[in-house]
Amino acid sequence: MIQVDHVTKHYGPTVAVDDVSFSIEEGEIVGFLGPNGAGKSTLLKMMCTWLPPTAGRISIAGHDVAMEPLAVRRSLGYLPEHNALYDGMRVDRFLQFIGKARGLRGGELSERVGWSVEACGLQEVYGKRVNQCSKGFRQRIGVAASLLHNPRVILLDEPTHGLDPLQVVAFLEFIQSLAEGRAILFSSHILSEVVAISERLLIINHGKLLADSPLVDLKARAAEKGQELEETVLDIVRSGGNGQ
Numbered sequence: 001m002i003q004v005d006h007v008t009k010h011y012g013p014t015v016a017v018d019d020v021s022f023s024i025e026e027g028e029i030v031g032f033l034g035p036n037g038a039g040k041s042t043l044l045k046m047m048c049t050w051l052p053p054t055a056g057r058i059s060i061a062g063h064d065v066a067m068e069p070l071a072v073r074r075s076l077g078y079l080p081e082h083n084a085l086y087d088g089m090r091v092d093r094f095l096q097f098i099g100k101a102r103g104l105r106g107g108e109l110s111e112r113v114g115w116s117v118e119a120c121g122l123q124e125v126y127g128k129r130v131n132q133c134s135k136g137f138r139q140r141i142g143v144a145a146s147l148l149h150n151p152r153v154i155l156l157d158e159p160t161h162g163l164d165p166l167q168v169v170a171f172l173e174f175i176q177s178l179a180e181g182r183a184i185l186f187s188s189h190i191l192s193e194v195v196a197i198s199e200r201l202l203i204i205n206h207g208k209l210l211a212d213s214p215l216v217d218l219k220a221r222a223a224e225k226g227q228e229l230e231e232t233v234l235d236i237v238r239s240g241g242n243g244q
């Protein structure tokens, strides 16, 4: 459902993403792991049509991001790194507003808002203003807004940033509940979070994809070397390669 083919992005002299390829199928939650500045946000921005790649091709739910950007936007839900909400708006009104911007009206709008409120566990804050909600709820509101049009591909850019440990656990469980029938790419710089949610990891640093590996394989490699998983992953990040 997600196809990234030899994608590169330059910002002037900076190579933010360097010849990255991978694909993600329906039902998969894939962890996108890398330190700050690795190129995660840049890649997600190209996947959601925000930025054009310098080279390479991306296809989302069968649509090419360069040729069919509107079809791509209809197919995906994207939670940006800095999730912008309208603070003074009530949660219900905010979701209705976003739903209308997505072209939903009448019964369909109410039905989709109701679904995303329930899916995202927003019942208790539904009548509150956005700025009265905790950080955990604000992240859920962002995800609810990104799910209103029922996308089959979900891109989440460091969605747990700023959550406390209990909120992180609840949020990861919530994201897992969304996986059926969808493809989810979840970026983070925290190994324990991607390990908790995904069975497959993409590891990126300096714009290069250093590993695309099932978690069990990484764990097996760690066990072979008598290492903790963290050490094995750090070795991959530091090596700049050999992780495939």
Ligand code: ADP
Residues within 6 Å of the ligand: 011, 014, 015, 016, 034, 035, 036, 037, 038, 039, 040, 041, 042, 043
């Ligand atoms: P991550 O999300 O993994 O922290 P980013 O994709 O934000 O990484 O950044 C990758 C690299 O691109 C970094 O070196 C960053 O400084 C650089 N970069 C990101 N955005 C811009 C921009 N708008 N202009 C120039 N350089 C940028």
Ligand code: MG
Residues within 6 Å of the ligand: 037, 040, 041, 042, 081, 157, 158
């Ligand atoms: Mg980022």
